[in-house]
Amino acid sequence: MSGLRILVPIKRVIDYAVKPRVNKAQTGVELAGVKHSMNPFDELSVEEAVRLRERKAGPAGVEDICVISAGPAKAQETLRTAMAMGADRAVHVETAEDAPALEPLSVAKLLKRAAEDHKSNLVILGKQSIDDDSAQTGPMLAALLGWPQATQASKVEVGSDGSVSVTCEVDGGVETVRARLPMVVTTDLRLNEPRYASLPNIMKAKKKPLEKKALADYGVSAESRLKVVKVTEPPPRQGGGKVEDVGGLVAKLKELGAL
Amino acid sequence: MLSVARRAVLGQARGALARPAFTTSPCSLQRLLSSLAVLEQRDGKLNAGSLSAVTAAKKLGGSIHAIVAGASARGAAEEAAKVEGLEKVLVVESSAYEKGLPENYAPLLVENIKKGGYTHVFAGHTAFGKSVMPRVAALIDSQQISDITAIESEDTFVRPIYAGNAIATVQSTDPVKVITIRGTAFSSADSAPSSGSATVEDGADPKADSLSEWVSEDLAKSDRPDLATAGRVVSGGRGLKSKQDFDKIMLPLADALGAAVGASRAAVDSGYADNSLQVGQTGKVVAPQLYMAVGISGAIQHLAGMKDSKVIAAINKDPEAPIFQVADVGLVGDLFDKVPELTEKLKESS
Numbered sequence: 189m190s191g192l193r194i195l196v197p198i199k200r201v202i203d204y205a206v207k208p209r210v211n212k213a214q215t216g217v218e219l220a221g222v223k224h225s226m227n228p229f230d231e232l233s234v235e236e237a238v239r240l241r242e243r244k245a246g247p248a249g250v251e252d253i254c255v256i257s258a259g260p261a262k263a264q265e266t267l268r269t270a271m272a273m274g275a276d277r278a279v280h281v282e283t284a285e286d287a288p289a290l291e292p293l294s295v296a297k298l299l300k301r302a303a304e305d306h307k308s309n310l311v312i313l314g315k316q317s318i319d320d321d322s323a324q325t326g327p328m329l330a331a332l333l334g335w336p337q338a339t340q341a342s343k344v345e346v347g348s349d350g351s352v353s354v355t356c357e358v359d360g361g362v363e364t365v366r367a368r369l370p371m372v373v374t375t376d377l378r379l380n381e382p383r384y385a386s387l388p389n390i391m392k393a394k395k396k397p398l399e400k401k402a403l404a405d406y407g408v409s410a411e412s413r414l415k416v417v418k419v420t421e422p423p424p425r426q427g428g429g430k431v432e433d434v435g436g437l438v439a440k441l442k443e444l445g446a447l
Numbered sequence: 448m449l450s451v452a453r454r455a456v457l458g459q460a461r462g463a464l465a466r467p468a469f470t471t472s473p474c475s476l477q478r479l480l481s482s483l484a485v486l487e488q489r490d491g492k493l494n495a496g497s498l499s500a501v502t503a504a505k506k507l508g509g510s511i512h513a514i515v516a517g518a519s520a521r522g523a524a525e526e527a528a529k530v531e532g533l534e535k536v537l538v539v540e541s542s543a544y545e546k547g548l549p550e551n552y553a554p555l556l557v558e559n560i561k562k563g564g565y566t567h568v569f570a571g572h573t574a575f576g577k578s579v580m581p582r583v584a585a586l587i588d589s590q591q592i593s594d595i596t597a598i599e600s601e602d603t604f605v606r607p608i609y610a611g612n613a614i615a616t617v618q619s620t621d622p623v624k625v626i627t628i629r630g631t632a633f634s635s636a637d638s639a640p641s642s643g644s645a646t647v648e649d650g651a652d653p654k655a656d657s658l659s660e661w662v663s664e665d666l667a668k669s670d671r672p673d674l675a676t677a678g679r680v681v682s683g684g685r686g687l688k689s690k691q692d693f694d695k696i697m698l699p700l701a702d703a704l705g706a707a708v709g710a711s712r713a714a715v716d717s718g719y720a721d722n723s724l725q726v727g728q729t730g731k732v733v734a735p736q737l738y739m740a741v742g743i744s745g746a747i748q749h750l751a752g753m754k755d756s757k758v759i760a761a762i763n764k765d766p767e768a769p770i771f772q773v774a775d776v777g778l779v780g781d782l783f784d785k786v787p788e789l790t791e792k793l794k795e796s797s
Contacts, residue, residue, distance in 0.1 A: 208609040210613050321593065321607070324584070328581045328585035337550070357574070358574040360723050361721070361722075365661055367659035415617065416617055418616050419608070419614065430779060431777070433778070437762075447704075
């Protein structure tokens with residue numbers, strides 16, 4: 189059996205520390221001039237792929253780590269970041285600057301073709317992107333490929349015989365599942381601690397190959413099945429002020445009917 | 448408004464079926480709504496929280512069937528059959544489905560969705576729902592709608608995005624809508640087993656091979672109420688300083704209130720509390736009657752998981768902590784003094 193050929197899909201999203209604002213037209217969230225970065229769960233995916241290489245996991249170590257992102261031109265910055273963390277190469281599927289983000293099902297269809305093209309045998313995705321919060325792409329991709337899946341991974345072990353044991357975070361604790369390559373894994377917060385790209389690695393990443401593709405190359409259209417009717421701000425919650433002491437706290441809670 | 452009109456028409460259509468004298472033509476509707484609610488079970492016991500899927504289907508209208516599968520799922524099916532509003536419960540008894548492995552559970556659902564001709568499929572946005580439903584959606588080429596908090600009409604749904612900082616209303620063009628629901632928005636209380644009398648029938652079993660195997664599980668044992676459905680939640684953060692202090696301070700408070708215990712990411716990452724207790728965008732979303740945040744600053748990722756709570760109380764030594772902006776009642780002070788005092792007061796008054 190050949191080595192691991194890992195495909196890591198990544199997404200450029202509004203930075204997690206930024207509080208998003210709904211635009212005036214109520215069609216979406218204001219994206220212009222807002223700090224973007226790699227979806228935090230995708231950083232975990234890149235990190236895990238690089239760690240699998242470092243511990244020579246799998247039947248014959250890691251042969252290839254390819255990162256892929258669909259999005260406007262700036263998605264390339266995110267791909268360079270992933271390469272600076274240790275990915276070998278990148279594929280950028282360019283979409284129009286003002287186009288709405290692709291839906292998970294479209295991304296899954298795109299990734300199916302990409303996984304086939306690149307002869308991937310392990311796809312590591314984040315469990316969800318922090319913008320749309322859908323948590324769908326990984327299982328959808330596994331379904332389209334007919335591969336096994338493990339979601340919300342907090343531990344991944346690839347044996348030398350091509351078996352993969354994954355500890356998954358579930359409601360109430362963890363469970364461990366086992367399958368054979370090829371496989372789809374989605375990452376959860378506790379999987380690892382992503383590294384910072386060092387300056388020399390950032391410089392090196394500029395020379396790594398970045399292939400440009402179009403949606404049509406994957407037979408995918410930008411069309412949406414879910415039409416966004418409107419996007420609004422959630423009803424604001426007003427703080428109710430402070431109390432002086434524990435007695436006041438209990439009294440206020442009683443007044444509010446919470447005790 | 449659309450939804451009200453549509454439901455009225457539907458109501459009439461259903462009435463017309465029962466009483467032919469009322470001549471509203473059902474043909475004016477594209478087709479009648481029929482929902483499949485996917486229920487979760489464990490060892491033949493119904494997971495009551497998963498009945499939220501039935502609550503959601505009820506809000507939509509139309510006929511509602513449920514499906515439950517597992518090694519000895521019949522017990523869970525009988526339990527579900529008592530739920531008001533359910534017409535039929537499909538049961539598939541096979542050890543292959545006991546652990547809900549998506550590789551064979553998804554084909555099981557697809558087979559039954561096709562056979563039943565359902566227009567809507569509902570499941571909870573739980574670990575199970577998140578892993579199985581997108582697999583189902585892709586197999587039937589439908590763009591799933593995740594974690595909905597409201598139903599506007601048969602094709603229009605409301606869901607929070609950006610950690611709850613924006614609320615999107617989306618309209619689906621897919622013939623079969625695959626939907627996961629936020630349990631706290633569709634309380635299962637009003638669909639708790641009562642006097643219903645649904646028929647229990649064997650569902651189709653495609654006997655798909657599982658590509659994966661279940662190895663083991665390690666679930667946190669607790670006698671306290673379940674975090675996701677508790678009426679009261681006390682949550683601890685980084686301010687607790689250590690696991691010993693977390694247990695010493697938070698557990699007696701939880702017991703005095705009869706509350707479930709939650710935690711912020713900082714507390715979980717520092718090992719003060721188990722992962723499964725994390726409240727927030729990436730952990731659990733809760734909306735209890737009372738949420739008490741202790742030593743939690745209130746980052747947006749945490750607020751995403753609790754800001755729909757009825758009453759929020761916060762104890763923090765930093766008067767500028769963002770948590771005070773959403774708390775209905777705040778107390779500035781050292782939690783190591785204030786919480787034990789509060790626990791004592793609560794014990795006295797109970």
